[in-house]
Amino acid sequence: MRVQGADGPVRLSAKQRAVLSVLLLHPNVVISTERLVAAVWDDPPRSAVANLQTYVSQLRRVVSGTALRLRTEPSGYACELSPDRLDLLAFEDVVRRARRARQAGEHQAAEQAYKTAVSLWRGRPAEDSRLGSAMEPRIAELEEQLLLARSEWIDVRLELGGEDLVVELRTLVAGHPLRERLWAQLMLALHRSGRRSEALDAFRQARAVLSSELGIEPGRELADLHAALLAGDPAPSATVSQRVPLCQLPADTSDFVGRKAELDVLLPAARARPERMSPPIVVVSGLPGVGKTTLTVHAAHLLRADYPDGQVFLRLGRDAAGPRRPEDLLGELLRSLGVDGTLVPGPLEERASLLRQRLADMGVLIVLDDAQDETQVRHLLPGTARSCVLVTSRSRLPALEGATRLQLDLPGEHDARLLLERVAGGARFRAAPEAARAILKACGLLPLAIRVAGARLAIRPAWPVGVFASRLEDRRLDELIVGGLDVRSTFGESYAALPEPARRAFRLLGLADLGSIAEWSAAALLGSSGLETDAALETLVARGMLDSGEVDGAGQPRYRLHDLLRVYAEERARVEDDPQEQRAALTRHVRECLRRLRAATSDLPIPTAPPFPQAEGMDGVGIAWLAAERRTLVHSVSAAVELGMAEEAAELAHHLSAYLNLEGFFDDVERLQRIVIAAAPSERIALRAELLLAGVPLSRGAYGPSGEHFGRIYQDCLRIGDSHGAAYALINRAACLHGAGLFEEGLEEAHRAIALLEELGDEGGLDYAWTWPVYMHMELGRYGEAVRLCQERLARTGEDRRARGDLLRALGIARYRHGEVAEAVWCYQESLVISELIGDRVAASRGLRRLGEALGALGRFDEAVEALDRARSLFRECGDGLGEALATYALGEVRLRQGRAAEALGLLVTARDGLGPGGPPTWRARVLRELGRAYAELGEHPCAAAVWRQSAELFESGPERAQVEDFLSADQD
Template identity: 80%
Template sequence: MDFAILGSLRVRGAEGPLRLNAKQRAVLSALLLHPNVALSTERLVAAVWDAPPSSAVANLQTYVSQLRRALRGSSLDLRRESSGYICEVTPDRLDLLAFEDAVRRARRARQAGERETAARAHAAAVSLWRGSPAEDARLGMAMAPRIAELEEQLVEARSDWMDVRLELGEEDLVAELRTLVAAHPLRERLWAQLMLALQKSGRRSEALDAFRQARAVLRAELGIEPGRELAGLHAALLAGDPVPAPARSAPAFRAPLCQLPAGTSDFVGRQAELDVLLAAARARPDRMSPPIVVVSGLPGVGKTTLTVHAAHLLRADYPDGQVFLRLGRDAAGPRSPGDLVGELLRSLGVDGTLIPGPLEERARLLRQRLADLAVLIVLDDAQDATQVRHLLPGTARCCVLLTSRSRMPALEGVTRLPLELPGEDDARLLLERVAGGARFGAAPEATGALLRACGMLPLAIRVAGARLAIRPSWPVREFASRLEDRRLDELIVGGLDVRGTFSESYAALPEPARRAFRLLGLADLESIAEWSAAALHGGPALEADAALETLVISGLLDTGEVDGAGQPRYRLHDLLRVYAGERAQAEDAPEEQRAALARHVTECLRRIRAATRELPIPTAPPYPEAEATAGVGVAWLAAERRTLIHSVQVALDLGMAEEAAELAHHLSAYLNLEGFLDDVERLQRLVIAAAPGERIALRAELLLAGVPLSRGAYGNASAHFGRLLRDFQRIGDAHGAAYALINLAACHHGAGLWEQGLDAANRAIAMMEELGDSSGVDYAAIWPIWIHMELGRYGEAMRLCQERLAKAGDDPRVRGDLLRALGTVRYMRGDVAEAVRCYRESLVLSEAIGDRVAVSKVLRRLGEAVGALGGFEEAVDALGRARSLFRECGDELGEALATYALGEVRLRQGRAGEALGLLGTVRERLGTDGPPVWRARVLRELGRAHAELGERERAAAAWRESIELFESGPERARVEAYLAG
């Protein structure tokens, strides 16, 4: 043996025996006492120190490193595992494993009637012991139970060996047995063996005296009479009857048993999960420890169904029996480990009167009973690792399948199989098998709605299917509609009750976690970040975090998702969220509910103020600038968009109308940037309907009117902004009037009413300067530049642009917009190379701040200019990116203009046919309501494409129509020249 632990520690390295210091010996001894099993760092520290120093973990790492170097080249593999350390070694290299292997061979041989083989194997096993395990290692008290367990195995092995030798008629066993009895006077089996040995040696009176001694010891020490075996042997000796054969240590049951519940005949899907489970649980001769598989997931997801199905498929692998044990709560709470071990022992045929009281002794007896058997143990609905640990076998021929809401993170050496919701196809198949599938094919939409109302939860689907099966004429659509309105009230039939299943899980939680669960239901959010949970909680952040962790461990809250802002996100299943909301309404006072939601609204507002500081202002006067807050920005806004939208409605429900208006204002800055215009419109309509005053309502209308402006519906937007200008002037809100005016200027620009737009823009700039609104000035000052360009006043446009750039400082957003405008002026003047330089600089700035709207616009301009220089490949790439971004942002006009630019590029390439197709598409998209100036430009380029193709009449018709739309200016003159030529 290279390694010996059954006595003093002996270690042989590649070059002979190794000398180790005291701590190295302690660490190696602890690992060798648990060969091929990962020991956590905490357990190793406890094994080495009773009172660990503060540097214990660092010291432990040092000792392990030293041992690795010392053992390099030996037959032992010492390595780091995720939870701690493991030493892997084969039975022929470690005396402990050789002992266990010899005992197993001996017992199998005896059961087969091969007594001589059994005696030799027992002798080999016992001969490996040289003293107490690791007797020269300074181990902590944490190792005492393991050492006691091994010494118990030695006593049992000696007793088994004595039985075999008695059966073989071996003589001269009395002295050896007297030594064993003296060492273990409370073991009735040893007394019985001593009596048998004395009787076989013709010493009947000494045998009777041995019984009297045993009875006296048992009465004095334990207050009990000898058991049936010892009393029966005494009675036989007194009567002179033949003495019974020694009792064997084999398991009490002989025939295989199966306690598995019946498998589900309508089991569907889960093939991938089933494959993983079976692969992990199959019996294999090379295993060093029992396979343990933890199937986890939320209540009702089908953990038990899958596990029982797999257990039936595994029966042939575990022919000595399959045991099923429910570990869930009873009326008094979680079932105790002691009771569970006792139930498992009785399942294995152990007489209840022989089951010891202490938990450790029960667990030791269980491991002994299972030592040489191939038994499959299914532990259903485990609460935590503490409840499970003492139920686990110690030998590799057994297997444990364990279901739990928790992933059992504290349980070592297990295969974890988290069970997710099934896909829609499997969910539909389950519904069809439970209810009968004829009606679902005829109502696919209603079936989909029903499955969504069930949240794809297998238990809920099974209940819904059972209810439909009871009423075969009930329309699927009607039941789906009822489910939408009365979720949990409808999901109950017979003994299946979704709400009841959730209630069991909820009752098992400690109160802080129950409160957190209720608050999550009250918030009614699809997913939630830690800051949201902390705001709802209202106490220290660590308390909220601990409650969330408890919910995750309990399987009621799902995590694992990290959003784009790097925040972990937590999700309640749809039906759990409904149940949590019910519990909140039932258990929390209305004022407590209101306070929690108000805290959340306030925190949303605090964060969104900071997150939108650097965004372009929306089309309404800004609120006072907020302080910067770490971790919030565009990525945070993207991650929390749904939460923030929801908070507006919550604020309104709470009567916090001013907070709702400010939330919607800041949120609109982001929503406009990303093209979520429908959300902007919906939020502002909510605010307008509940606004506490006309001023707030009118400012919300400014944001609402910005939606058609962003969509290029300039006529509708212009009418709305014109009315708002008059209303702001009426109530004396100069700031609101200034924003109405500048947005009116933007509408005039888009509609081609350039002189009116220039007048409105200049008036708005003056008002913004008088109000001291620098952001408003930046927003307003860009429009005269664009309008002068449309009027062909390129020198004035360039002067204004350069003037604004000199005042813009380092603001990347303002500089990016001005550089795009400057590039356009230079392009119009024919300085295309300089235009490209401006566009590239603008693109860098816009991409750096993540402004997708600005990026899409500058890409359109860049593609146009690069195409004019003959860089067709780059132009097509830039315009393709622009079209995609416009599409993502919901900007149909922007996408049409990028397509127009691509048509221009194709004309420059001499590909008039492709250009004609692209420009025709743009004309259709603009229709008759699109901006006149752009409709005119499209017609102009269509005329050029027709002319290139030799279609002179069609070209002329397009140019004539274009002239009618161009009121005046250089572009009209250009088309007139085309027509004349």
């Protein structure tokens, strides 16, 4: 070992030399402290670790002026340097260049490269360093690399003539008398030098050595060369030197697209590197048809130069008897590697041992396609680091030791589109981009499906793309078959390999037709315990039929079926499962949805219709669970109707509306209630759904249409004798009158509703109903009455935290309007504590808006701005445009109080635009009032007067109109 510094060779002590030798024999790799100790000492002293630290510290100082860099890691040490600074790395690089040149037929370039590589060697690796016996395998491996490179160099020189090789080969044969390849090269060199008799004598010597040392006859290659010499062949060749390269790889795909990120992982993990201690193994997994084999074959072609002794391709999939046996696979693999079939042993372990022996000195790339499990693969692995194994499987093969795993996902839309265009021709898609998108969507971006779809279009170049897109959407799997490629058959192979419990789970998941599913849903469909369900799901995930890479906001693992797999699963369910069993599974799921929904919504605001019975809360079932399961629960309403469970559908839609309104999913509420109304078995159920439907425009701030709708529902409820429904129609009509600024009429309606609700004993409805008289008294300037009503109702709310929070917020508004601003702040803060405890983002956003308004009035501007910014963010998250506009208005008020009129003007204009012409008249009037103040502060008096006049018209009467008229009068003066 030599280290060259700027001023010449660097002197090292014996132990420094030993430590550095070990690191240089594993360049750019972290060597653990334990391995380093074992490599330096056969019998390490007790102070070995401390000594090692000392040697490394000394080395850092000694080599500081060289190209070496020693790095300390938590687990050990590494020596970093570039390939051109270490002869070992340079040797590997030059040998790779030589092999590429040889494969390309550039023999002169190959000969020079091999010559350069061999010239880098000076004796044994680190022979002047005293190393422990643990380093012998590594040193032997490097010497084997040298011998192989030298033998390949001789092959090239033989191809160029090679008459001058006899002396060199006799020396090599004397040192390695059991290597048949060297004997064959010597015989060929002797023959080309005109020394035929010596060549025949060399065969007799080789035969004698092999017989006496190993008890075997020369192999076929040596025997064939001997026979050719005996026959007088003028140009005999040794198979070893003129062999046809072993390459069983299927052809690379000419239209291969994308996958750069995946190749950036796969190729470095699979490349031959001198520092490897074990064979590289890469497992490429993913769902059927995602392109595992295509990617792996493409990568294998890119890796051929790294494994010059051959590339083997072996299909491990099922045959008629099931998964192929390792014994059979080993036999096929050994024969591929040139082992005579008559010499292949019978027992599995002996075949595996022979494979490891055969591959020990070879650099072979083995591709194992469609592995079923680890048992199939484990016996097919080489024992040394010179060969590599690429495995494709629908499973990640988690129990396969030492493997790098690459989970192959669906390609992005751009790459999927490019693949479709390359297969079918791009021009026709540029003229029909929407049809192209529809085809990709119907294929679910699955590469196999895209390839089939593209091939179908390529067959019929005049076929309109839009026509095929429509057919594909209606008959997906029936259309995805062409020329031996069949998406349904591909899925069928994977399905057939599943055990029956997993097949049943797969079918029922497809039958449920859900985008994603949590374990509780699967258990309900299967009607089985959690353990049985978990086992079935785990099997589906392991076999690549189900994706489990997601955890939802409630902490639940979610499972997804690819769209096409879901279609296939539903097909299998319709064929294999009894209709009664299908119905029973879906019914169990609907009832479990309802059971959990009752518990999850028990603490939510009541919807705008009389309540259904609710359940006690369940662990893990709350707002986060509702958010995670929204699509499943929405789907359950349609499923219930299809099953003839109209009453359950109505109850599901009712409870779900409480959450959907809270989070701003108003379109979902409308769609669900229309489904319920269309299927309602009675007018009473239909009217209750109408109440919820009429509440959607009310939530959106459209009071006129809602008021008329609630009025009609009130009359219909009275007609059929549903006083409970009538009470809710009245209180919601009162809310609409409040929004329209008709406060006296609203008070009258609210009190009629309250009287009905008191007769019915509906305390939840009363908590909701009493808030409206409070707000109407405030709008009429009766702040003391509003405070009194709030306090009376607070005394009756008991343990209902949500009602208490709403009343505290209303009390805060009344106190604020009454001039008791500090008391209002306390009410808002108490209300916010409750909102945060129960996870009500809507109530929290409203409380924050009011708190910011009050803090601004107290001159606590920084706190006010912080509260209002939080309120705006929450309103935005909840999709509440009205709330966001009002929070922006409040922030504009704060800026006005701070004397920042220009900034206030921008905020108030945004608030005005956010409210729009259909917003609540009272709030529009208030925004315009403050907007006029901002204009006035900036000296733009005509603008101020114009918006104040609009504000006065909207207020119609009351103290706030009088205030605006005062502003106008003062401005004119």
